[in-house]
Amino acid sequence: MGMLKLSNGFSVLPEGETVLYVTGVDYDEKWGKIEIHFINADGSKHSERYKIYKDNGDLNEPALNAFSWIARTILNDPSVEEIDPKSLAGHYVACTVYHEQYTGNDGKERTYAHIKDYDAADAFDRPMNDKARGIIGGKGIIHAPKVAQVEQNEAPVKNDEDFDIDSFLNGEE
Numbered sequence: 001m002g003m004l005k006l007s008n009g010f011s012v013l014p015e016g017e018t019v020l021y022v023t024g025v026d027y028d029e030k031w032g033k034i035e036i037h038f039i040n041a042d043g044s045k046h047s048e049r050y051k052i053y054k055d056n057g058d059l060n061e062p063a064l065n066a067f068s069w070i071a072r073t074i075l076n077d078p079s080v081e082e083i084d085p086k087s088l089a090g091h092y093v094a095c096t097v098y099h100e101q102y103t104g105n106d107g108k109e110r111t112y113a114h115i116k117d118y119d120a121a122d123a124f125d126r127p128m129n130d131k132a133r134g135i136i137g138g139k140g141i142i143h144a145p146k147v148a149q150v151e152q153n154e155a156p157v158k159n160d161e162d163f164d165i166d167s168f169l170n171g172e173e
Contacts, residue, residue, distance in 0.1 A: 012111050018097055022093070025088060039132055043128075043134075092123060
């Protein structure tokens, strides 16, 4: 019989500020269920679920409002009125992860990770590990902070020992 190597188990997203990448979205239009799948730069996975319709078929407005907020934030477009939920895949979102402790029916302590305080993001905030890279490939790059662009018509700075910064700033050469 073949041997199966076991994993290190399930890991809950650590608490604090982070950037998540949307790896996919499951949308069951008939039942109004949306599940957004995320991964962080360390390869930990997370899902957020929204049930847009109540069991009686009525609109679940709080769930729709919550989904609408995160969807607009992920897309970085507060004006969007209608989307295919699957279009969220491939985007990033900055957020805060917090934990909620509870006791399961079996009497064991459990931890739920929740995300809040969403903000648009365009890349991870730290390098990916191999686990995350294996899941999303080269999409999870870190963008360097933008630096000021030098106007093309600006004169180059002289690299003389006698360089006088005050004269330069006043437009004198």
